[in-house]
Each structure stands twice: as C-alpha cells, then as structure tokens.
Amino acid sequence: MIKIDLEKKLSRVGLRVLDFETKYIEDILDREHQIITTNKNGNKIDRFSLNINVNMPTPPKYKLERIFLELYNQNNDLEQFINAIFNPITNIRESRERLKEILLINPDLLQNKIALIDAYPNPKPNHILKKIFDYTRDREYKKSLKGISPRFKEVDFRVCIYCNRNFISNFHTKKVKRATFTLDHFYQKDKYPIFALSLYNLVPSCAVCNTNIKGTRDVEQYMNPYSSGYNFENEVHFKLMPNYKVKLVTSNPLCYKYVKDFYHNEVYETHTLEVKEFVKKREVFTDDMITKLSRITKHSESRVKAFLFGNVLYKKNLDSESLGKLKIDLANELGII
Ligand SMILES: [Zn+2]
Incomplete structure (x- = not known):
C-alpha cells in the first residue's frame, strides 16, 4: 500500500x-x-x-x-x-x-x-x-x-x-x-x-x-513497492461510507485488484471505532476552533491539526504512522487539510 x-x-x-x-x-x-x-x-x-x-x-x-x-x-x-x-x-x-x-x-x-x-x-x-x-x-x-x-x-x-x-x-x-x-x-x-x-x-x-x-499468491502483475513509479497511495483513496465504515476506491483496475487481493477493505472493516472518533473529533474541532486553538497555544494551525488528528497530517510520513493513509484520506475528505 x-x-x-x-x-x-x-x-x-x-x-x-x-x-x-x-x-x-x-x-x-x-x-x-x-x-x-x-x-x-x-x-x-x-x-x-x-x-x-x-x-x-x-x-x-x-x-x-x-x-x-x-x-x-x-x-x-x-x-x-x-x-x-x-x-x-x-x-x-x-x-x-x-x-x-x-x-x-x-x-x-x-x-x-x-x-x-x-x-x-x-x-x-x-x-x-x-x-x-x-x-x-x-x-x-x-x-x-x-x-x-x-x-x-x-x-x-x-x-x-x-x-x-x-x-x-x-x-x-x-x-x-x-x-x-x-x-x-x-x-x-x-x-x-x-x-x-x-x-x-x-x-x-x-x-x-x-x-x-x-502467502504464495502471484503478485507479479503489481508494481514492486520499491519501484520509482509506485503510486498506489495516490491512485487509491479511503472513502467515508455510512456507519463510519470506509472503502478504498480507485479508478485504476490494477489497483482495484490489488485492494481485493490484499483484502484491504475487509481488513479495514475493523477500524470503525477509529473512523468514528476521527469524524466526531472533526465535528467538535471546526476550522474556527482550530484557528482559536492556534492563537491560544501559539502553535501553527498545521501543528494543531496534527495534535488533534495525527502527526501524519504534519509530517506526511505515511510509512511511519499506523493508519497513516486512512487519516490523510479522512482529513482530505473532511476538509481538514
Ligand atoms: Zn501488514
């Protein structure tokens, strides 16, 4: 991924x-x-x-x-x-x-x-x-x-x-x-x-x-994650669904197959709680609230968002934060970044 x-x-x-x-x-x-x-x-x-x-x-x-x-x-x-x-x-x-x-x-x-x-x-x-x-x-x-x-x-x-x-x-x-x-x-x-x-x-x-x-599934059709052209994280996005579920969506057929083969959507079904917490937090911490917090704490708005929604929003190190890709995509969908 x-x-x-x-x-x-x-x-x-x-x-x-x-x-x-x-x-x-x-x-x-x-x-x-x-x-x-x-x-x-x-x-x-x-x-x-x-x-x-x-x-x-x-x-x-x-x-x-x-x-x-x-x-x-x-x-x-x-x-x-x-x-x-x-x-x-x-x-x-x-x-x-x-x-x-x-x-x-x-x-x-x-x-x-x-x-x-x-x-x-x-x-x-x-x-x-x-x-x-x-x-x-x-x-x-x-x-x-x-x-x-x-x-x-x-x-x-x-x-x-x-x-x-x-x-x-x-x-x-x-x-x-x-x-x-x-x-x-x-x-x-x-x-x-x-x-x-x-x-x-x-x-x-x-x-x-x-x-x-x-396991021993054939993946030669997919791009090696070390490849210079590997672009899965930009081709595929988590989309918010009803009841705090998420679904990885893409218009790239190969990425779609990859998602299916790796059971990404099934595996992420377990993260409803994290998704709900993220969405609820956003309902409380609106843009106005973030601006106020930034003024009070004397941290930039980007830093405040990272404090609230995850460091990955600030550092963009998707490979270092668990659920980093999910958080980035939710943040985009909810207008946080
Ligand atoms: Zn794994």
Missing part, C-alpha cells in the same frame, strides 16, 4: 543507500559456506550439488561466487538460463559481478527480468537456483548468511508496507535488537528463486500480511 523510499528511511537513521547496499552484498558474498550442510540418515548431503567428495576429513568451504561458477559450468540448463536473463560468466570475477547484479537488481529492472523469466522457453533450472539463492530452505545455510535480517533491522521500519496498520518496529532486550517484521518475497521465491536473496525483492511486512494474506 505504501511506497518504500529506502533513501529517505535510511537517512533518518544516518545511513546512505550505497553504504547499505555495500554492506548487504558483503554480508552475503564474503561468507564461506561449508559444502556439507546436513547429515541425513548417516549420509552426508552436499547442499549445493557440487558433487565433490563430501566425506573428506575437512569439508571444503566455498564462497557463493565459487559455488555459482561451479554450478554454472556443470549445468547446461543453468548456463543457458543465466545467459538468457543476464550475461555469460567466464571466470570467478564475473561470477561475483553477476551475483552483485542479481542481489542488488533495482526494482524497475527486476520487473523486466521477471517478464523475461516468464517468457523463457526452456525448462527453468529452479532446483539449482534454489540451492544457491533460497536461504530459507536450509537452516544451516540461513545461519551462515548472517546479514539478511540484521541488516534490515538497521532501517527504521515502523509500520507494515502492505497494510499500513500493524507495527513492524524493532525492540531491544539486554543483549540484542529484536525485529517484529518478516521479510516477504514480493516475487515468490519458489517461482523466481534467482531473486530470493535480492535486496529489492524483500519487503518488510507484518506476519499477517506476509503469511495469512499474501
């Missing part, structure tokens, strides 16, 4: 996008992965299918660029797929470059690559790609990729990107910073495993939206 402006979010915590991306890449590419990752029924399993001698006394450790290159050289399907979607790889340096390209692919290009993958005529080597990129399939592998979730904790994500209701902020215990967000793969990792580790395919969201609502 709300666009993710990573640059703005990082600047609030004193970070720059370039530094964040560099650290994200280092977290993944500078790690070495033990080739034997599980021991199933007494048999040592080579997670990456490199087919090396996994019984050797000291199991080898490889960086992802080496694993990627080896698998690319061993597997024709993978080689053809990478050559069609990206560019050929001839050495270890290019393997690292290609990985960087995949992990940091920008959201607009990501959408184009998804279309290329959908149109790819040959069998997709998804089983191999999952071994390399889908970190969620193996607990040990996930642990060895230490940076994914902690890196996102550095960003001050406060409210779920999809519903704009539930908080997804961090909290601190004595020893560690804990997160309450989940990372949703905007483009499903099962269908597009090559982007399972890609930064701009990971959307911080609440567990309800990620698991209970979106």
